[in-house]
Amino acid sequence: MSLGAPAAVTATGDGPRLIVGITGASGAAYGVRLLSRARALGLRTHLVVTPAGVLNVHHECGLDRAALEAxxxxxxxxxxxxxxxASGSFDSAAMVVAxxxxxxxxxxxHGFGDNLLTRAADVMLKERRRLVLMVRETPFNLAHLRNMTAVTEMGGVIFPPLPAFYHRPATIDEMVDETVERVLALCGIEAATPQRWTGLRPGAGR
Incomplete structure (x- = not known):
């Protein structure tokens, strides 16, 4: 699988495996929506959530651990x-930390596989599979920037969930949904439906 262009993945009832990690950063809705959308597309999801991630999902989305894991x-x-x-012999299409x-x-x-989430991410990098980190922090300090550079140099994809506005979202849910669709498309999921930019009409805005 090329680092630049993941192989296309067709979702079926017995679809490919997608690993989803959820941590304690703000933005739990992205992970929750990703799981729901993956199920709708027939992907098989493996979830690992940090303790802080469980707290944040409950705070931001009102879900307890059981409801999230379901x-x-x-x-x-x-x-x-x-x-x-935790093993490279486990076949998975991609991993997203959201x-x-x-x-x-x-x-x-820095290669600290100190828990299952970070070990699974390390496996994705060593096996040259698609790893997408939806990093959530602002502003970034120099350590953050250097760490993002390091992951990029190893083949991971840094994907801050910055909303697009050209499709004119009317609700937060619409912004979350569009971001999740873009991430799924980035993972090579053919059934993903991000809204594509088709360009402005000649003379628009004059």
């Missing part, structure tokens, strides 16, 4: 470093 096909405890997703805290970013950037 959105995935299989949930793994962050301390279960012997889980299937949202990704600066602590998790730093761990991935």
């Amino acid at each position: 959105l995935a096909d299989q949930a793994h405890a962050p301390g279960d470093v012997g889980a299937c997703i 949202p990704c805290s600066m602590k998790t970013l730093a761990a991935v950037a």
Whole structure:
């Protein structure tokens, strides 16, 4: 699989595996929506959530651990470093950390496989598979920027969930949905439906 262009993945009822990580950064709605959308597309999801991620999902989305894990096909405890997703022999199409805290970013950037989430991310990099980190922080300090550069140099994709406005979203849900569709498309999921930019009409705005 090329680092620049992941192989296209066709979602079916017995679809490819997508690993989803959720950390304690703000933006839990992205992870929750990603799980829901993946299920609708027939992807098989493996979920790992940090303790801070569970707290934040409850605070921002009103879901407890059981309700969150019910959105995935299989949930793994962050301390279960012997889980299937900790091995490169486990076939998966991509891994998305949504949202990704600066602590998790730093761990991935420096190869600290200190829990199942960061180990699974390290596996994606070493196996040359698609890893997408939806980093959530602002403003960035120099350590954040250097860590993002390091992950990019290793083949990961840094994807801050910055909303697009050219499709004129009317609600927060619409902004979240569009971002999730873009991430799924980036992972090579053919059934993803991001709104494509088609260009302005000649003379528009005059």
